Amino acid sequence: MQRIEIIANVAAGSVGTDAPAIAERILADHGVAGSVHVPGDDLLACLREVIDSGPDAIYLIAGDGTARAAAELSGPDGPPIAPLPGGTMNMLPRAFYGDRSWPEAMAACLAEGTPRMVSGGEVDGHLFFVAAILGSPALWADAREAARAGKLGLTLQRAQRAFRRAFSGRLRFSLDGRPRQKTEALTLMCPLVSLGLDEDERALEAAALDPANAIEAFRLGFSALTGDWRDDPSVRVERCRVGRVWAAGQIPAILDGEPIRLPSEVQIRFRPRAFRAVSLPA
Template identity: 80%
Template sequence: MRRVEIIANIASGSVGPDAPAIAERILAEHGVAGTVHTPGDDLSACLRSVIDSDPDAVFIIAGDGTARAAAEMSGPDGPPIAPLPGGTMNMLPRAFYGERSWPEAMEACLTEGAPRMVSGGEVAGRQFFVAAILGSPALWADAREAARAGKISLTLSRAHRAFRQAFSGRLRFTLDGRPKQKTQALALMCPLVSTVLDEDERALEAAALDPSNAIEIFRLGVSALGGTWRDDPSVSMGRCRVGRVWAGGRIPAILDGEPIRLEPEVHIRFRPKAFRAFALPEPP
């Protein structure tokens, strides 16, 4: 590896103002050329410029949204992306590097990393590589974002709204041409993290989460903590290559930890070749 370009968002999660200096030191210690970029307001333009320069790899030290955007922008034909953990949830970094800090993950990538093709999913034209959640439970992500910003009153307001709307509307969906169904939320997991799919399987794992009251939500939460949520009676499982989801209004969603709003009708599809990751030989 001759040249690595690094994007460090010093305002994100666990990155910090010393990140550029630390990253430059690690590059120098491994004899790899590269530049550390600290994007301002125009993150998309910075990503585009770095990816178009065609380095051997692009290291991202930032949150979930930036990691997802970089992977989507680079795609299967662009330079490999190393999504180092710099956010709060770090969904994509954890899938590749486990619980390593970003300097530890960067060291490991430079010593033993290699490009690897990764599959993913797509909802309404936006890609995800770990998991997507569609439906009212995604509203809790808005409360989480307000809490991260230290806005207590806004956090309480959004949490109240999420609880109030928990059973206010259901999703309709159909997967791979099967009969239409209704559910409170639809979760889609990529082969990268699913425990029931082989990594080379050409499908998403789909789970319809349909608790009917607060007691069932609590039970589902307990089963999730124990890792047995797939056995909960309010969960129905399946595989999905294509699908359609619709609702009476805009659909709240989370894509790889990033909260967004989708149109009232969206399409889902599996992408067998989504992007090239700079990954370690042994999964965490």
């Protein structure tokens, strides 16, 4: 690769103000031409400008939201994206680079990274590449992050808010034309991370989560993003390529670690060619 552009979002959870200087040194150490961009208030404009410049690859030092946005903007025909870990959960970076720090992942990608087509999913026009959670367990995401940060008071405050809103309405869904079902929440896993799918399988893994009470909802809300729910007795797992989900009101959701509110009825589908990533050898 002759030219690599780097976007360092110093406002992200674990990037740091020294990230641009460190990234420039790593580029120089590997003899690769490129420049480092520090986005201002308009992050999406920065992403579009860099993608439109047509580099050989774009390296992101940022959080989950920026990684998902860049992959979505670049798409299957744009430059490959290297989502380096700079956020809190780092779902997409971990799927590609394990537990490496962003400098370690960047150096490894420069030394032996290769482009690879990645599949994904789509909910109401929004893409995701790791996992999506639709329904009340998504409300526990804020409490989960406060707990990870060791903030007990904030964890309890957010858990109480999620508890008040949980079980206020169940989801209805139909997958691949099969009969309608009801569930408290629906989780969709992409082949990139699903333990039940081969990486080249052309489908999503869908799991209906039916906790019996708020304690189970809290537990599933903490474990759903890591895939630890697969053997849970309150979970039903199947595969799908297309589907429809609807509820009485707005549907709370998490797409690749980022919370979002969806309308009361959404379409879901599998995307076999979502974007190109900079991947490392297995």
